[in-house]
Amino acid sequence: MHALVQAYTQRLAENGHDNPQRTIEELLAHHLNCKPLEIYNQTTLNESIVETDLNRLLNNEPLQYILGTAHFYGIEFNCDARALIPRPETESLIELILQSDLKDQPTPRLIDVGTGTGCIALTLASHLPNAHLEAVDSSEAALALTWENAEKLDLSKRIVLHHNNLLSERPDDTYDAIISNPPYIATDHWKALAPSVKEFEPRAALDAGPEGTECYEALAPEAWRALKPNGHLFLEIGYDQSNLVQRILQRNGFHAIHLQKDLQGHDRIIHARK
Numbered sequence: 001m002h003a004l005v006q007a008y009t010q011r012l013a014e015n016g017h018d019n020p021q022r023t024i025e026e027l028l029a030h031h032l033n034c035k036p037l038e039i040y041n042q043t044t045l046n047e048s049i050v051e052t053d054l055n056r057l058l059n060n061e062p063l064q065y066i067l068g069t070a071h072f073y074g075i076e077f078n079c080d081a082r083a084l085i086p087r088p089e090t091e092s093l094i095e096l097i098l099q100s101d102l103k104d105q106p107t108p109r110l111i112d113v114g115t116g117t118g119c120i121a122l123t124l125a126s127h128l129p130n131a132h133l134e135a136v137d138s139s140e141a142a143l144a145l146t147w148e149n150a151e152k153l154d155l156s157k158r159i160v161l162h163h164n165n166l167l168s169e170r171p172d173d174t175y176d177a178i179i180s181n182p183p184y185i186a187t188d189h190w191k192a193l194a195p196s197v198k199e200f201e202p203r204a205a206l207d208a209g210p211e212g213t214e215c216y217e218a219l220a221p222e223a224w225r226a227l228k229p230n231g232h233l234f235l236e237i238g239y240d241q242s243n244l245v246q247r248i249l250q251r252n253g254f255h256a257i258h259l260q261k262d263l264q265g266h267d268r269i270i271h272a273r274k
């Protein structure tokens, strides 16, 4: 198996792939139904299936779409081209929410805006057993995937899904927390993204418009309306958007604004109170 891994790794490396050996180990582990480090103990492999997947990787398709799964906060989600691949940065959003007073409230009502795979809403449902979870997306295809994940994780009775534009059809003064990782990339930056992102992940999950802050502008007044007094707003932001988004939130009346950095040291999460 070592020689095969080396040969496949070499082909990916020549294509300029990041972390080629790890990618190959994960791909082979998927086909051999074992852990990545256990592949070296295996003796047989269906090389023609691996060859098909390798060609998809060489065509820049993300590994998670090929495998059909992605891991987020220790949970395996189904994942395909209907929704964004969950990112590690977004795990900081979960950390911050789980550290807040929401865990001490008897039945907090939370809504995730732009849910995609459902990684945020379903992770919160599994860690906050008393919470009522709702999730919104403007993409019906993404919501179909959210529902598949809710069923796979046995959380379908814990979540209500809405096919809406942001919070436009949600009631006033209702939620204890609104959470969102909305599209936040400016159109010109979207055009320059790596092919593995731009050609495979849904544009509607990434491209927010010419400025990149359009979703925050639209969401802030709607979140103010839909939150209960003193309710929490948690947003993921682009690495260089903290000043802009802070100003949008202040303009819409939010207070107690707090920024949290990601593991790379970039301001990544913004938390505010109504």
Ligand SMILES: C[S@@+](CC[C@H](N)C(=O)[O-])C[C@H]1O[C@@H](n2cnc3c(N)ncnc32)[C@H](O)[C@@H]1O
Pocket (backbone or CB within 6 Å): 083, 084, 085, 086, 087, 090, 113, 114, 115, 116, 117, 118, 119, 120, 136, 137, 138, 139, 142, 164, 165, 166, 181, 182, 183, 184, 204, 205, 206
């Ligand atoms: C950056 S992705 C985040 C997906 C997921 N929450 C995550 O963190 O991996 C943004 C999501 O917002 C959805 N979206 C974009 N515009 C929207 C809108 N106006 N109303 C509701 N959802 C929207 C997209 O379809 C996409 O699923």
